[in-house]
Amino acid sequence: MLSIGLWLLLLLLLLLLLPLPLPLPLPLPLPLPLPLPLPLSLPLQLPLPLPLPVLLLLLLLIVLLLLLLPLLLPLPLPLPLPLLLLLRIVLMLLLLLLLLLLLLLLLLLIRLLIRLLLLLLLLLLLLLLLLLLLLLLILLLLLLLLLLLLLLLLLMIIILLLLLFLLLLAMLHNLFLMYHFVKTGKNCYIYFLKGVKNLNFSAIKVLFNWISIGHITDAIVLICTKQHFVIINSFNMPQFPWKLTFDWSYV
Numbered sequence: 008m009l010s011i012g013l014w015l016l017l018l019l020l021l022l023l024l025l026p027l028p029l030p031l032p033l034p035l036p037l038p039l040p041l042p043l044p045l046p047l048s049l050p051l052q053l054p055l056p057l058p059l060p061v062l063l064l065l066l067l068l069i070v071l072l073l074l075l076l077p078l079l080l081p082l083p084l085p086l087p088l089p090l091l092l093l094l095r096i097v098l099m100l101l102l103l104l105l106l107l108l109l110l111l112l113l114l115l116l117i118r119l120l121i122r123l124l125l126l127l128l129l130l131l132l133l134l135l136l137l138l139l140l141l142l143l144l145i146l147l148l149l150l151l152l153l154l155l156l157l158l159l160l161l162l163m164i165i166i167l168l169l170l171l172f173l174l175l176l177a178m179l180h181n182l183f184l185m186y187h188f189v190k191t192g193k194n195c196y197i198y199f200l201k202g203v204k205n206l207n208f209s210a211i212k213v214l215f216n217w218i219s220i221g222h223i224t225d226a227i228v229l230i231c232t233k234q235h236f237v238i239i240n241s242f243n244m245p246q247f248p249w250k251l252t253f254d255w256s257y258v
Contacts, residue, residue, distance in 0.1 A: 067108045070101050 064112075067105065067112070070105045070108060
């Protein structure tokens, strides 16, 4: 009798763990519109009092207790044949239920592992995407740096061309001044400020010898009158030509 009572108590606990059916709604005075039929593709889900893994674990524990119950309870020996057959049938059913629960737990574990693998793949894809974005950003920065270097090179070329143009303009200006003073003067003197030579040339000879000077001096002085001289080309003075008074006795 005690074993039958324990069996009934365990069955009652099993029934308490199962989800209860929803109560039917009371009839309302106003007719309610009929609910729309659910699509066939959506599965019907019953409300569970506990999460499915927890419920499966509880059922597994209950089945294990039911399997161990004949070993824990004192049974009258020898058992009658009908009771022995019933006990074997119950034990086989419990073993089948145990195997089914283990299979369901294994399926849940496989599902969890698949979700974890998908999450890891998603994280790897996000990481690869971030790396690609970082590489693109680095490439853009390198392109910007290359464009800046090209702009600086172009600016340097423009500055060099401008300096060459100014130098050519200054040389043409000096040649024009030289030609002007040589053309207007009959006998002109070339005086090297750093040298010791005082040369007297004719107008045409001065024009061609000024171009073929072999050494660099600080200033080349072209003297055309006894009162003034003009500095034609100067490396240390900021502007040219300058008209200065000249002491003819120094020459």
